[in-house]
Ligand SMILES: NC(=O)c1ccc[n+]([C@@H]2O[C@H](COP(=O)([O-])OP(=O)(O)OC[C@H]3O[C@@H](n4cnc5c(N)ncnc54)[C@H](O)[C@@H]3O)[C@@H](O)[C@H]2O)c1
């Protein structure tokens with residue numbers, strides 16, 4: 001990395017809640033008061049005084065003297081405090097430790113906290129004691145902390161301002177801190193810029209006064225084009241989550257430092273086109289259509305998360321051509337769909353969809369007509385994938401015979417029998433259940449011809465995708481009485497939100513159980529999905545790992561030894577050679593290289609030594625047929 005052209009401005013850091021995640025005095029109180037019955041109330045009172053002081057609600061001196069009186073700390077508590085604070089350095093400062101060591105001569109820590117614990121913590125970052133300006137404790141003869149040195153300017157109101165005046169720094173000063181007293185340095189004209197540092201705490205009055213807000217130190221380094229550990233600040237990664245995935249998804253993305261925006265329902269194409277600009281990660285479920293138009297408007301999109309199994313709503317090829325990796329949750333809700341299907345088998349076989357509304361209407365219709373046990377009956381499973389095959393096992397466990405049909409060769413589980421043709425399955429099944437995927441070729445897969453081949457009085461279930469069934473044909477065979485009933489969870493046209501009404505000619509038909517696409521809507525499944533999909537996307541962003549991507553060549557990468565170049569290109573001959581030519585021309589040492597292609601794109605990962613000139617990056621971006629290129633530090 002090159003040195004910045006101009007000398008770095010002097011950086012004045014606050015310590016408590018900026019350099020470290022916590023307030024030193026609060027932590028000292030917690031250590032000193034350990035085991036005391038009133039520990040919790042005294043620590044809480046100290047914290048409240050800290051906050052009031054930081055927010056500028058009471059003067060610093062008043063806040064400090066009140067806190068010290070409550071503290072009851074001793075010299076022996078300082079060692080444990082330092083050890084504790086060393087583990088509490090703000091994460092982004094910790095990860096950019098090299099920056100501090102390299103520019104230590106331009107960095108000052110100016111704090112109303114105490115030298116006794118600040119100095120050893122920042123020393124590990126190369127900041128010398130002479131660049132730490134802080135209060136000092138006073139002790140009595142027994143080593144009890146009695147207060148602070150009143151001669152130190154930092155113990156007084158306006159102390160930081162005076163300290164900066166005394167320092168007489170000979171160049172521009174930038175102040176980074178979470179407190180109002182940090183801002184006051186800028187207000188007094190002693191700093192050129194004030195950065196509100198919000199990684200640990202965000203105080204509205206301080207944020208409002210700031211020139212810039214820094215969610216992490218990476219953002220500062222990025223803005224100033226300074227050497228940094230990450231290639232891109234995580235707070236700049238915008239996630240747009242639609243269709244209400246479990247709250248855990250947003251929580252995980254936020255924990256990673258991303259900005260998350262949530263929209264309850266689905267968006268239609270125009271709405272999504274209007275919202276997608278600047279979005280790096282799009283999270284959807286089954287309703288939002290990610291079309292070529294949406295992809296064209298997506299100027300920063302890196303990945304799409306389908307918080308479900310089906311990905312037919314996404315233009316997977318279009319996404320691949322744009323270098324956008326798509327991930328789904330292929331097994332997180334499988335069991336939930338199986339359980340719903342099992343319940344539906346029984347409910348339909350007992351004609352509950354008819355009997356239940358009658359009971360609610362006060363009608364007592366006790367009859368065995370048309371009702372049967374599922375034991376010994378033949379269940380025809382079409383699509384013997386994750387759901388179909390698991391259903392096969394469960395159905396056999398309750399005494400059903402299972403026959404299945406799949407276009408691909410599948411492992412037969414238990415005693416299930418494979419049907420050679422769809423017709424063979426339809427002719428022998430008492431209940432037919434669809435579990436094929438929603439690929440476009442499966443549009444109207446099941447229609448009048450297939451219904452006609454089913455046994456008279458047989459039952460039909462579709463928990464797969466709405467468009468795979470010809471709904472008017474289904475309605476006709478239900479009305480004619482050829483089918484004994486149906487359970488349908490998925491529809492060609494589903495409302496975008498719960499506020500819209502559901503329209504279908506299946507409404508009101510006898511022995512038809514309609515459910516609002518809830519096959520996978522259980523607490524367990526939604527939680528599993530909300531953990532699985534963010535994990536895949538974050539791994540892809542952080543390491544380039546594409547394992548389990550549904551549209552990208554899958555590569556499970558080893559750990560990253562140096563910098564990692566991630567290059568996505570159109571799969572035409574010669575691109576890898578061109579990449580390696582560029583690397584050779586710039587004398588870049590390759591530590592490892594991984595390539596996988598599919599019919600449209602090539603995905604090449606090159607691990608290189610950290611030392612290289614920046615021109616190589618530009619040259620790689622310019623390699624012909626490059627779709628996307630990024631560097632991981
Ligand atoms: N209702 C819900 O809430 C819900 C929840 C989860 C999944 N799903 C849907 O359930 C379906 C099955 O999911 P899965 O995880 O088992 O998928 P999967 O990909 O594991 O299995 C699908 C199987 O269908 C087979 N298949 C596809 N087209 C076929 C055809 N024309 N003829 C014969 N076989 C064909 C495939 O070979 C594959 O074995 C998907 O459509 C999925 O979107 C619905």
Ligand SMILES: O=C(O)CC[C@@H](O)C(=O)O
Nearest residue numbers: 285286287308309310520
């Ligand atoms: O939750 C959804 O929107 C879809 C659920 C299901 O159809 C899936 O594909 O996993």
